[in-house]
Amino acid sequence: MFSKTCEYAIRAMIFIAQQSKDGSRVGIKDIAKGIDSPEHFIAKILQELGRKGVVQSLKGPTGGFYLDNSGRKTSLATIVKAVDGDDIFSGCGLGLKQCSDKHPCPLHHEFINIRKDITNMLNKTKVGDLQEELDKKLTFLRRD
Amino acid sequence: MFSKTCEYAIRAMIFIAQQSKDGSRVGIKDIAKGIDSPEHFIAKILQELGRKGVVQSLKGPTGGFYLDNSGRKTSLATIVKAVDGDDIFSGCGLGLKQCSDKHPCPLHHEFINIRKDITNMLNKTKVGDLQEELDKKLTFLRRD
């Protein structure tokens, strides 16, 4: 469904939301440990998200990654688009370039509702909401 | 959603259903042309599907790939499982190994209905049905 890169990105965003809700910042090492990902790899991903304004960061001592209140309202759709592009929102399920409502591939109609549901879900789900459930221990980002 | 390999596989299965409905067989070259795919690549994919009994084939002159009536009832789920495994049916949306109803990832609940819809759709959609729509020119496998 998502690329590995995108999975890490979503997990990292939720973790950062959680760790920075008191106004502090999280370092890349803690993020990597917290979401069980390769340190340098998630660093690269977050740099890209930073460039696109999806996550905030600050260098130097007491520096790290963080999300402000508006960042906590970021939808999953925003993250997925930034990382994987919008294939999942609009690409053809059978990989045809010419696929459209007027010139549909054999799976076009079967996909319409699924695609709509995925899009709705990604748009309405916000990083902050997921972080709150995590805080209540209703969901988990890793084993423990 | 699907791997490129799986996209080609589905397209090829529909094309084979169409071309072999009169009891004849289609050669790999015609398949490659008919679905706009690399010839040797789709050959390899169909060999694997042949090994798994998802498609029938015969060597020699008048040989080629074909589907009998029961093959025409093959669901997309069967093809997808044979090619991509069952990640799409049961894997965690965030790539967590430990994800389950009892120990859900942050997206687990959000994914349940989507996954169910995808599974239903893949189970109920049969190659033969898609081929019939194609015959009626209601859908397309390529440009023309």
Add this chain to the structure above:
DNA sequence: GAATTAAAAGACTTTTTTGTCTTTTAATAA
């Protein structure tokens, strides 16, 4: 302002996926 800390940048490697080519095997037709 010098030392320290932590992210940014970017080169590099490994693995997986996708795609290509050649040889072998099996069926049919003459």
Add this chain to the structure above:
DNA sequence: TTATTAAAAGACAAAAAAGTCTTTTAATTC
């Protein structure tokens, strides 16, 4: 039974995705 046809098998190559490492830049603290 020999020639021909077409799939099966498998080695190989290219491209993309995933992951690693080193150097540079920008903050903070002393």
